[in-house]
Amino acid sequence: GYLVQAGGTHLLLDLGIGTLGALQRHLDPFRVDALALSHLHPDHCADVSALYVHLRYHPRPPSGRTPLPVHAPEGAADRFAAAYAPDAAERAVTDLSDVFAFRPHAATTRVGDVVLRTAPVDHPCAAFALRVEHGGRSLVYSGDTGPSTGLVELARGADVLLCEATWPHHADAPPGVHLSGTQAGEHATAAGVGVLLLTHVPPWFDATDLLAEARAAFDGPVEVVVADGRYAVPA
Known part of the structure; x- marks a missing residue:
């Protein structure tokens, strides 16, 4: 998960396993203005249930709290109700709308001080890349995607591309799932972005190998993001 701060807006991009705890080291969850989900696989959204509990049952919520906008693929409301309620009886009476306002992804949406743009990408489920724009600067997040x-x-001319690099490059990789370090670099080059940040690197691969692949395919600055890292979008 990623917290994007621009102007007075706090926008979350994805909220996977363990990310709510990480978020609280940086921001009170009640200060989040919106959540945008790239897709509904649990490693990108499992902590939505934990966020629901925090916002719904906190003993001292801020006054005037309204449901948090959640920009997501179609079916998100049912997905998270099923994740929260463990059996059919509870599912029948579970309604998350007092906490979340689910909104299917649109091509362009204003979220506070930022503009959120989306584009479908190539993954086994409905998945979207997300572009955040503010004050002439732009960040694009790939989510999970194959080439x-x-x-x-969507990333054309972006200042920063936050791009998945899930495995080393190999010719027999399954199509329509993930990118290699080489392919992340190729996408950054094709889009003409300023900076490439690699993410979604699993612990069973060496991040330095994927970094080397990306640097061989992209001439600009490249680094691998780290937990709790802070990254500025250059002017």
């Missing part, structure tokens, strides 16, 4: 012209077009 994708949609990602390249």
Whole structure:
């Protein structure tokens, strides 16, 4: 998960396993203005249930609290109700709308001080890349995707591309799932971005190998993001 801060807006991009705890080291969850989910696989959204509990049952919520906008693929409300309620009886009476306002992804949406743009990408489930714009600067997050012209077009001219690099490059990789370090670099080059940040690197691969792949395919600055890291979008 990633916290984007721009102007007076706090926007979350994905909320996977363990990220609510990490968020609280940086921001009170009640100060989040919106959540945007790239897709509904649990490693990108499992802590939505934990966020629901925090916002719904906190003994001292801020006055005037309204449901948190959640920009997500179709079916998100049912997905999270099922994740929260363990059996059919509880599911029948579970309604998350007092805490979350689910909104299917639109091509362009204003979220506070930022503009959120989306594009479908190539993954086994419905998945979207996300572009955040503010004050002439832009950040694009790939979410999970295989090679994708949609990602390249959305990232065209972006200042920063936060891009998945899940495995080393190999010719027999399954299509439409993830990118290699080489492919992340190729997408950054094709889109003409300023900076490439690699993410979604699993612990069973060496991040330095994926970093070397990306640097061989992209001439600009490249680094691998780390937990609790802070990254500025250059002007």
